[in-house]
Amino acid sequence: MAVPSFLARERIIAKPGFNRWLIPPAALAVHLSIGQAYATSVYKVALVEHFDASLTAIGIIFSLAIVMLGVSAALFGTWVDKNGPRAAMATAAVFWSAGFLVGSLGIFTNQLWLVYLGYGVLGGIGLGIGYISPVSTLIKWFPDRPGLATGMAIMGFGGGAMVASPLSRQLMNWYDEDYTGAAGEVASGNSVALLFLTLGLIYLVFMLFGALIVRVPAADWRPHGFDPATVKQKALVTTENVSASNAIKTPQFWLLWTVLFCNVTAGIGILEQAAPMIQDFFREGGTSAVAAAAAAGFVGLLSLFNMAGRFVWSSTSDYIGRKPIYMVYLGVGIVLYIGLATIGASTVWLFVALAAVIISFYGGGFATVPAYLRDLFGTYQVGAIHGRLLTAWAAAGIAGPLIINGILDAQGEPGNLVASDYRPALFIMVGILGVGFVANLLIKPVSEKYFEPKNTDIPTAAAEPERSTIR
């Protein structure tokens, strides 16, 4: 599928002297926008009332978007790598924005299926393409610090929800005078429709700005003082390249898929349940020592650690290596989960500290994985490989809540649960992290039979490189 020439990869090859520090804001413009996906709780109840639908029926909008994220990242990954970041970012902007606009029409006309089609399907495609669009570009611009570079962008995805939540409340307050954003208040459907319209236009401009300023490095470019030979010396790091179609044939890909799946499943277990969990952990005689407002504050704190973990841990991986940092995420994660299950209910501060570090590892796992892929498979089609790996996220998004909700449903009624009711779920998470830990330990360098011939580092739409012997 060809793209208009002004979007093509060949048109955005940076001239000598281009400053690579213009690339992170381009990536952030996209990730801050699509990170809105995690701020849907702001208007969820308003949509339930507007459509007179169940919470589950409205929840499908978000679930559909996340499933489409996984599907589109996997399907369009190769297209993204082939056509470059400008085409990908612009396409993501159009889909993400169209999702909001069609969704807005659905709310205005009271047709829920249009919201499914808009935000769920179109928006979800924008999410998937947008999420992977800057990754390989950042890795190519920052071969000396790929963890820092991808950490910055993927931190933006965590930050996007932080921006969208207060912004959405403010906008709905402007469109509905009776809505102040206080707990328990519900905005009108009309104000949510106008919110969708506004966000769709804001995100379109913001993401297109990213597409406009993004550049790819010339084939022979490298940062000042950077010697690729120093990278090659590190264990597990290759300077060879593996195509996306070959990568999925390697055990390394599926081991890393398992690592990501386990890390995300464990993190989602806490994130999904954060507010009621802290209240349940400190419930005595039917009353919790933690007020609803404090529980909401806990959710906010976890968001901060989720975002910070993406940047801090991913940057740290540049120094200690990708395999060791995942040993920390998964191994220390096991210890922290056991701590949460056994002594977590002793004091609030200990509970908060344990959960916060666990969530920082969850975020770190997301942000470090592109650099891990680069180490194993090279830069050639790292975006496409990343896209395929994100199916682990979609699978974990189903498994994590299923495990925690299934266990808690069996333990008792919401509002009456106590700390001990969480123990089975927490110990299951310990087992899952153990599986991930072993999978990470088993990752070895990729066999050279999967390597592409030389001169395939910069893929172009016109030149299909000579293929490796592995099909």
Next chain:
Amino acid sequence: MSSTSSTGEQPASSTPGGFIAFAWALVGIPLVYGLYNTVKAASALFTG
């Protein structure tokens, strides 16, 4: 901070510093707004 060619030369940056600052401000300001609001909400954990 700036890029170089593979020959090891250090060409003068062709990207205006003001534009780089503008791009960072454009993404930084919303991020700070979000961080401020999240910290405000999180503070309820210790005060609420």
